[in-house]
Amino acid sequence: MRARDLVSDFPTVTLDTPALEAARLLADRDLxxxxxxxxxxxxxxxxxxxxxxxxxxxxxxxxxxALARVVDEAHADAFMRALGSKTVxxxxxxxxxxxxxxxxxxxxxxxxxxxxxxxxxLVAVVDSGRLVGAVTLRALLDHVLAx
Amino acid sequence: MRARDLVSDFPTVTLDTPALEAARLLADRDLxxxxxxxxxxxxxxxxxxxxxxxxxxxxxxxxxxALARVVDEAHADAFMRALGSKTVxxxxxxxxxxxxxxxxxxxxxxxxxxxxxxxxxLVAVVDSGRLVGAVTLRALLDHVLAx
Numbered sequence: 001m002r003a004r005d006l007v008s009d010f011p012t013v014t015l016d017t018p019a020l021e022a023a024r025l026l027a028d029r030d031l032x033x034x035x036x037x038x039x040x041x042x043x044x045x046x047x048x049x050x051x052x053x054x055x056x057x058x059x060x061x062x063x064x065x066a067l068a069r070v071v072d073e074a075h076a077d078a079f080m081r082a083l084g085s086k087t088v089x090x091x092x093x094x095x096x097x098x099x100x101x102x103x104x105x106x107x108x109x110x111x112x113x114x115x116x117x118x119x120x121x122l123v124a125v126v127d128s129g130r131l132v133g134a135v136t137l138r139a140l141l142d143h144v145l146a147x
Numbered sequence: 148m149r150a151r152d153l154v155s156d157f158p159t160v161t162l163d164t165p166a167l168e169a170a171r172l173l174a175d176r177d178l179x180x181x182x183x184x185x186x187x188x189x190x191x192x193x194x195x196x197x198x199x200x201x202x203x204x205x206x207x208x209x210x211x212x213a214l215a216r217v218v219d220e221a222h223a224d225a226f227m228r229a230l231g232s233k234t235v236x237x238x239x240x241x242x243x244x245x246x247x248x249x250x251x252x253x254x255x256x257x258x259x260x261x262x263x264x265x266x267x268x269l270v271a272v273v274d275s276g277r278l279v280g281a282v283t284l285r286a287l288l289d290h291v292l293a294x
Contacts, residue, residue, distance in 0.1 A: 020292075027288040032196075032268075049179075049284050054263035056291060061260045068257040083291075110215040113208045116201035119266040121179075137196050141174040144203060144230075145167075 003111060003135055004104035006143055007125045010134035012037045015044070015089035019055045022088050026052050032121035032136050033100075036088055041131050043124040045092060046100040050119075055091040056083045101126055102135070108143060111135055150258060150282055151251035153290055154272045157281035159184045162191070162236035166202045169235050173199050179268035179283050180247075183235055188278050190271040192239060193247040197266075202238040203230045248273055249282070255290065258282055 012035045013022045022034055026049055033048040054062065061068040100120035102111055104127045111123050121137040159182045160169045169181055173196055180195040201209065208215040247267035249258055251274045258270050268284040 023288060024292055027285065027292055030285060048266065049268055049288075050262045050266045053259050053284060053288065057256065057259045057263055061256060062264055068260040069254065107216065109204065109208060112200050112204045113215040115197045116204050117209055119195065119197045121196055121268070137200060138174065138177060141170060141196075141200065145171055145174055 001108050001143060002104065003102050003106040003123070003125045004127075004132070006108070006111075006135045006139050007104070007133040008135075008139065010035055010122070010124075010136075012041075012131065013088050014039070015087065015092070017088045018084070019086040019088055019091050020084040022091075023052055023055065023083055032138070034088075035122075035124050035131065035134060036092070037131055042129050043099070043101055043126060043131050046120060046122060046124050047093075048100075048120050048122070051093065052091075055086065055088075100124060103127070104132060108140065112140060112144070115140070148255050148290060149251065150249050150253040150270070150272045151274075151279070153255070153258075153282045153286050154251070154280040155282075155286065157182055157269070157271075157283075159188075159278065160235050161186070162234065162239070164235045165231070166233040166235055166238050167231045169238075170199055170202065170230060179285070181235075182269075182271050182278065182281060183239070184278055189276050190246070190248055190273060190278050193267060193269060193271050194240075195247075195267050195269070198240065199238075202233065202235075247271060250274070251279055255287065259287060259291070262287070 035046055036044045038044055098118050100123045102123050104125055123135045125132045182193050183191045185191055245265050247270045249270050251272055270282045272279045
């Protein structure tokens, strides 16, 4: 069993997708994350759901729980709404990190180790660099538990 | 809007729950993670789905993609089945880390920052240390996007 056997279609966003639209896509379709592709359908990054949420949280609150605690609720709602004026481009992680991308020949174990290591509930599957689809944690667990 | 307003019932496991049963609970109910509680219903840790998956991946494969790549598929399936002989206790993270636990007075922003910071798609909500339920990334996004 390889990535190509577990892969399924997965919606994508681009750098120009409004952040609010990206967040709605995630919520409405109950996705584990989002795949950001370039104009040639090559994955640029994979954003787990928790990192899409990061788009809506002011940076100074992300690393300091005390600040998030003292910002009152009216302000918090305003911050959340600030999503609407950003695009995915402005929300990309600053530091490059290992990406949740695997070739179509990747083994189940390889994908499981990747998901566990980088905390990503989905892996983008590529063939010659182009996106084929995604393997979700759910699909992988279903396969493992049925084995 | 506070944690207590967004909280919902959430299934729990204990240290003695078989790892296989824990993984099935996650998959069958499509949960974003699991809450491990002690015998007084106090959360000991919160395992995001990707970290439950970690239970099934041999340690030497988790940090070395090359090893996961060369282990052939028959072996991989055997590793996955090894889940069946473990309990949650044997699968707990070794290093203590910030836990996805919030008090019932936590603000939406505080929970969002926590989820984003520690990559957890759920937060256990406690009152006087006892588990009340959980706020999922999904529930939080739904609230934020409806605001």
